[in-house]
Amino acid sequence: MAILRICKYPEPVLRRKTAEVKKVSEADKRLIEDMIETMKASGGVGLAANQVGVSRRIFVFNPSEEDWRADALINPAIIKRRGTEKTEEGCLSLPGISAEVRRYKHILVEGLDTNGRHVRFEARGLLARIIQHEVDHLDGKFFIDRINPLRRMMSLRRFAKEGAG
Numbered sequence: 001m002a003i004l005r006i007c008k009y010p011e012p013v014l015r016r017k018t019a020e021v022k023k024v025s026e027a028d029k030r031l032i033e034d035m036i037e038t039m040k041a042s043g044g045v046g047l048a049a050n051q052v053g054v055s056r057r058i059f060v061f062n063p064s065e066e067d068w069r070a071d072a073l074i075n076p077a078i079i080k081r082r083g084t085e086k087t088e089e090g091c092l093s094l095p096g097i098s099a100e101v102r103r104y105k106h107i108l109v110e111g112l113d114t115n116g117r118h119v120r121f122e123a124r125g126l127l128a129r130i131i132q133h134e135v136d137h138l139d140g141k142f143f144i145d146r147i148n149p150l151r152r153m154m155s156l157r158r159f160a161k162e163g164a165g
């Protein structure tokens, strides 16, 4: 296992839409292990493949701080959404800044697990938020794209001054 370099805003790979995974390969499985290791080392709760420079539709997540149960989802699709709430969010690709972002409270998500098996589950609270944030990454979006333009400009100015590097 290895700790990978996390790409930072505004590296172009973060803005590109990632490619669907046709078949979960051994290389994908190794990537997932490395992404989990990298997320753990960075103290993150989620990490998308394009954040480590790989433009494939894969993310890892760990919603539980006490009980380390990181998992991966491949080709994720949110198929139902219900209720919204605004909560503070940050991102490993935008260190040093955070903002309140409106997200759905409950979602129904489907995709493939690490073994290529189809999975479908309901998520709420922090897990639902992580999944929406990571699916955004896979579509080339950042959480700051979901806040008002003035706040975004101020956040990016702060990031350019302090967060980069």
Ligand code: NI
Pocket: 090, 091, 092, 093, 133, 137
């Ligand atoms: Ni992020």
